[in-house]
Amino acid sequence: TIMAQAFEPIPFDKKYHIGAGVLAGTWGTFTGNSIELTPEQSALFGVAAATVAGIGKELMDVSERWIFKAPVARFDAMDIAATVEGGIIGAGLSYLALKIFKKKTVLYGDINNGFIVGVKVQL
Numbered sequence: 001t002i003m004a005q006a007f008e009p010i011p012f013d014k015k016y017h018i019g020a021g022v023l024a025g026t027w028g029t030f031t032g033n034s035i036e037l038t039p040e041q042s043a044l045f046g047v048a049a050a051t052v053a054g055i056g057k058e059l060m061d062v063s064e065r066w067i068f069k070a071p072v073a074r075f076d077a078m079d080i081a082a083t084v085e086g087g088i089i090g091a092g093l094s095y096l097a098l099k100i101f102k103k104k105t106v107l108y109g110d111i112n113n114g115f116i117v118g119v120k121v122q123l
Contacts, residue, residue, distance in 0.1 A: 021050040021084060021086020021087040022087070023086075024087055025046040025090030026090035026091070026094045028046035029042045029043050029045065029090070029094035030042070031046075032046065039095055042098060043095040044091075047087050050083055050084055050088070054080040055080055057079070058075050058077075059075075
């Protein structure tokens with residue numbers, strides 16, 4: 001039975017959750033980078049964003065059942081797991097991109113040299 005479960009096709013709904021998780025993980029990682037976190041912290045931020053997206057989507061499904069009496073809307077923990085799995089993939093790929101392409105830039109000088117205001121031209 002383990003072999004049958006290992007080679008069972010992925011349900012169509014879970015593919016959407018994995019794709020959404022990849023997008024949320026990638027977005028979260030680059031958002032973490034834009035607020036000047038380290039690449040490692042940015043990747044964790046991306047996984048957290050995917051986790052929040054997955055839980056939020058499932059809570060939205062439950063609220064549709066409670067508010068609008070939708071008969072098919074239900075809470076599914078496997079949907080959250082698929083979204084987080086996609087988030088790990090997206091954050092991992094984004095982390096690799098940050099480690100390869102991110103350059104350390106100094107915007108306003110460093111503490112030892114004081115602050116630089118304006119444009120510094122070296123001849």
